Amino acid sequence: MEEGNDTFASEFILLGFTNRDDLQVTFFVLFLAIYVVTLIGNLGVILLIRIDSCLRSPMYFFLSHLSLLDVCYSSTIIPQTLLNFLVEKKAISFAGCATQLFSFAACATAECYVLAAMAYDRYVAICNPLLYPVAMSQSLCFGMLAGAYFAGVISSTIHTVSIFRLPFCQSKRINHFFCDGPPLLALSCSDTRVNEAMVSAVVGFNVLSTTVFILVSYLLVLSAIMRMRSGASWHKAFSTCASHLVSIALYYGSSLFTYLRPGSRRSLEHGEVVSVLYSVAVPMLNPLIYSLRNTDMKNAMRKAKGRVLSSLSIHGSWSAERRGMPFHGEEG
Incomplete structure (x- = not known):
């Protein structure tokens, strides 16, 4: 009876990807590199939009918040995974697991x-450019x-x-690398059909309606x-939209695969691999997708880089003058 009532377990065990020590080190280095790139890329986008007056349009306002959300839900998952x-x-407390699921779901939905x-x-x-300042x-x-x-x-x-x-009266071992919905539902010893339906309905409404x-x-x-006559305008509009659609396809495709399959057809191993896409890879790729083609x-x-180099040059010249030495930073 005690085991059957163990709803509020003190902790869960995250099984992660593998138990092999050599692969643990490899995965640690890989995920650390991904996390660093994610933080640098997304925080760089936020900073760039804040400091450049040319990036004050609604598009970049939303892009800065997209980057903020990517930073938040990557930070919800990856630090615990690295640890x-x-x-x-590989333990996580009951409260920590609930907090991780809540934070991740909130950021992903937003x-x-x-x-x-x-x-x-x-x-x-693109469709109503003359009304854009008023409409947005x-x-x-x-x-x-x-x-x-x-x-x-x-x-x-x-x-x-x-x-x-x-x-959660059976095993407390979560067959996943973070506290996600499907692997947690698989741990319960009760009938989870109503709960699965509720989760699928919430996720389905958010994903399908926005899709x-x-x-x-x-x-x-x-x-x-397709009605544009100017080749330059056509290329610019198509390039911008294509980058958006690539990000959307990766994010929505992996989310739909994970959450909207019937429970009997779920493979937690496959779901773990797919969830890496929307929880780890997409936040890292978004700054590249939205920046490189924009x-x-x-x-x-380029302007920010020029300002940094100019500042470093001025600082170097000033330091050399204070030491009473000639500064040759601009020779050649």
């Missing part, structure tokens, strides 16, 4: 709606962003409560692009 690669007992807002922004900018007003942008964060909190609350109200909205927006954008971002990076 587990180094310790023998990201769906931010991506939808970005799609709407592209639709207005500051109040509307803040309202859409507030709605995205509100949806994230509400959805993650339902998600977390529907899972952690279950009794439909995004697809309709980009179909209208594509229709407008002329404004590349120009802003």
Whole structure:
């Protein structure tokens, strides 16, 4: 009876990817590199948008919050994962597991709606460019962003409560590298069909509704692009939208695969590999996807690099003068 009532376990054990010591080190180095690139890329995007006056449009407002969400939910997962690669007992407390699931679900849900807002922004900018300043007003942008964060909190609350109200009276060993919904549901000794349906309904509504909205927006954008006569305008619009769609395809495809399959058809091993895409890889790739094909971002990076080099040159010259030495930094 005690085991059957062990709903509030003191801790769970995250099995992770492997028990082999040599692979643990390899995975640690790989995930550490990914995390560093994720932080540098996304924080760099946020900083660049903050300091460059040319990046003050609604598109970059939403992009900065997309980067913020990527930083937040990468930081929810990867530090714990890195720690587990180094310790023998890969434990996480019950409260820590619930907090990790809540934080991850909130950020992931909010990201769906931010991506939808970005799609709407592209639709207005390309299909109604003359009305863009009015249609994408500051109040509307803040309202859409507030709605995205509100949806994230509400959805993650339902998600977390529907899972952690279950009794976990069997094994406490989570066959995953973080506290995600499907592997937690697999641990419960009770009938989880209602809970699975609730989680699938919440995730399904968020993902499918925003997917439909995004697809309709980009179909209208594509229709407008095909009517453009200027080759330069066509290329710029298509390039921007293509980068958005690559990110959306990776994020939504892996999320749908993980959450919307029936429980009987889920393979936790396959789900673990796929979840690496939306929880680890996509936050790292987003800055590259949105920056490398974006002329404004590349120009802003060049200007920022020029300011840094100029500052270093001036500082070096000033230091040399104080030492009474000639400065040769600009020779040649």
